[in-house]
Amino acid sequence: MASIAEERVWEQLRTVRDPELGKDLVTLEMVKKVEIDGGRVRVHVELTTPACPLKEQIGRDVEEALRKIEAVEAVELVWSAQVRASRPGATVLPGVKNIVAVGAGKGGVGKSTAAVLLAYGLKRSGAAVGLLDADVYGPSVPTLTGVEGTRLEVRDNLIVPPQAGGVKIMSIGFMVDRDKALIWRGPMTHGVIKQFLEQVDWGTLDYLIVDLPPGTGDVPLSLAQSIPLTGAVVICTPQDIALLDARRAVKMYQQLNVECLGIIENMSYYLCPECGHRDELFDHGGAKAAAEELGVPFLGEIPLNADLRRFGDRGTPEHAFTDADENVVRSVQAVVEATAGQISIRSAQQAATPTLTVE
Structure with a gap:
């Protein structure tokens, strides 16, 4: 069986865009880690809110993109969430x-x-x-x-x-x-x-x-x-x-x-x-x-x-x-x-x- 190049996985992930933010997951730093085990690819995705309304759609898009790599047999997504600050440098309530x-x-x-x-x-x-x-x-x-x-x-x-x-x-x-x-x-x-x-x-x-x-x-x-x-x-x-x-x-x-x-x-x-x-x-x-x-x-x-x-x-x-x-x-x-x-x-x-x- 052909091996899966990690660079190829990251390349495909760059084609997956967050539907709301309008940029790809890699540029948005939402992909935290990629793990490859034979024909299985595990992608760690960090959402920008735990209440993300588009989690399922993003998951489908990631799997569809990675399935285009011939050697990929299975795709697993590991989800996490980290709310991002909209107020960088705020002096009132900085926390x-x-x-x-x-x-x-x-x-x-x-x-x-x-x-x-x-x-x-x-x-x-x-x-x-x-x-x-x-x-x-x-x-x-x-x-x-x-x-x-x-x-x-x-x-x-x-x-x-x-x-x-x-x-x-x-x-x-x-x-x-x-x-x-x-x-x-x-x-x-x-x-x-x-x-x-x-x-x-x-x-x-x-x-x-x-x-x-x-x-x-x-x-x-x-x-x-x-x-x-x-x-x-x-x-x-x-x-x-x-x-x-x-x-x-x-x-x-x-x-x-x-x-x-x-x-x-x-x-x-x-x-x-x-x-x-x-x-x-x-x-x-x-x-x-x-x-x-x-x-x-x-x-x-x-x-x-x-x-x-x-x-x-x-x-x-x-x-x-x-x-x-x-x-x-x-x-x-x-x-x-x-x-x-x-x-x-x-x-x-x-x-x-x-x-x-x-x-």
Whole structure:
């Protein structure tokens, strides 16, 4: 039997392109090692995110390319993942590779729920994740994650963020009474965010998801400028009035030179759990059309579902990936993977995002 030259294997691997990043696996340094044992070739591939939506396609493309070598009898892929930083040289939170804001043009569209689902979906994939509740006027993350009423611990002059399901969480909700209304101006809010950035022991994270307040006013503007963002995700529902505000949110981020990673359509449709009838209560497809119009990615749709509501009320968001209706699990997971893919693209570009230094 003819032997397999390792150089020939690497040559073929250079023909395999990452569908999202647009470059070959060798150039992207995703191929870490090649092992040859007779007619068997083992390729070690390091993905740019453990939530990679294109893992199977990349695997098929690698096998197809290597099968063109006549002596190859079998191809084995060994997968790993290493989230890459989109913020090289960042002085604020240098241990955090990617900071992703989740915003909305208006309230009531499920922004906080979507932020929590993104955080727990990324954690479930194997990433190190933090969740910063910057919605200071309506801090719902402690309730949604089951850590409401937690007493904060301080160690070495840093706040230790509580953890729930392996996700590090920080919220103003830990510091004020549940029913207390915060009547703050922008500078006061900015001071709290400064504390959350500088005085919380976030450690090393692959992703920090930031739940921003809704709207395009003073508060989200200040926060977007203060946090060195990888990019922003905009949440909206399908009806026209929500889409109008979502467009404003996207344009706000564009004006701030913050990358809009995409739009998610929440409450996209309702599936009857008894008969499977689909009802588009708030219309459908508006977010996708808006994304195409604005030239930003469409990250997918999350249905209106009683399981998601129940898990949020109980503070068990991880169950959305295990115990919800199969269609819901599939939809939410697809949104998480699409978002992770856009973050990887942003990281590969290694473009510096302008920030306002927090003094």
